[in-house]
Amino acid sequence: MTANGKVSDKIVQLSFRSHHNAYKNGDGLETEIYDFSTQPTGLWYKWCQILYGLLVFHYFLWFIPLFVIFWLPYWLGYPLISGMLIGWYTVTYFTTDELHLGRQWDLFRCNRLWKILQHYIGFEIIREVPLDPTRKYIFAHHPHGILILTRIASYGGVFEKLFPGVEVRVLGATPMFNLPGCREVCLWLGGVRADKFVGVNLLRTKNPNLSLYVFPGGSDEIFETEKESKETVIISRKGFIRLALEEGADIVPSFGFGEKDAYHKLTIPKFITNFCLKNFKMPIIIFWGKFLTLLPLQGERGISVVYGQPIRIEKPMAQPSDELVDEIYVKYYDEIRNLFEKYKTKYGYDESEKLIIKEARTKSKSAQNGSAQHVKEN
Secondary structure (H helix, E strand, O other): OOOOOOOOOOEEEEEOOOOOOOOOOOOOOOEEEEEOOOOOOOHHHHHHHHHHHHHHHOHHHOHHHHHHHHHHHHHOOOHHHHHHHHHHHHHHHOOOHHHOOOOOOHHHHOOOOHHHHHHHHOEEEEEOOOOOOOOOEEEEEEOOOOOOHHHHHHOOOHHHHHOOOOEEEEEEOHHHHOOOOHHHHHHHOOEEEOOHHHHHHHHOOOOOOEEEEEOOOHHHHHHHOOOOOOEEEEEEOOHHHHHHHHHOOEEEEEEEEOHHHOOEEEOOOHHHHHHHHHHHOOOOOEEEOEOOOOEOOOOOOOEEEEEOOOEOOOOOOOOOOHHHHHHHHHHHHHHHHHHHHHHOOOOOOOOOOEEEEEEOOOOOHHHHOOOHHHOOOO
């Protein structure tokens, strides 16, 4: 935003690093640049980044401290307190928040502590055009990456600075909401379950500023993340296109650079990964970062996120034709390719690096299950 509180029409760049910047002051372009690359020096801050990163990136292990919290009063001779804690958590666990508005906790999501990790990873975020906060949007991001590290770029108030007045919920895989501890983190960060009826209800809610953030490539795209490859592979789908047309939501293309540098990955036979993905809805993948943990490696070029030109959807359509879906589909993936070609060399990729767009082999289950009986007005 500008000093007088108005949304800037310029390209906006927020950078947490001093290298591989897409734009610089003095380029002669209409840009608004925010430099957050300055950070505390000294060994203590490096250790803060490592310890905080280990805590955050192992969120699927947060069930362990939960168990300790429940067990400790019992061990100290206060079983009633243990019973009360377990009862309270059981009630919160079996809510269906992930099927409605979620349980977003802004004090957690917008906390300045996220800047510790934004500095550690070395993020840069570009917003090419401002958005009208009175309209609905579907932010559609590629590539998924292994752990969707690009989501961290939006925390700490960054998304609000780029898109003031726009509120989003992020569609996430069902298993993320089943594991205690992990469930709470996902809900606090604005996650909801990636079912079509959830997306429909959110876009129809009475909150005029509420939009969606989706990852069309889904879990399939995880297996296309190759650290040493000179190809960036993404998986294309049409479900979110049809949803945008049905609900009259503009589509904002978003692309991430550098996330494939974050982890080493062990190659697993394709038939095993396909079996697990099909039957358990969970990707089976062996990967590691710094210290053989899930703490990401610090890539030389950092990680960058670019939000491109929105694709305007004029009005809701009850039954958009397949031809119209295909037309918007082509527009969206053309814009994704344009973002890749425009910024790849700016962010340390070789000129020869290619973007490969593969069509998904099967229709997602959530799209198949998004029947009318699940849809309701909030």
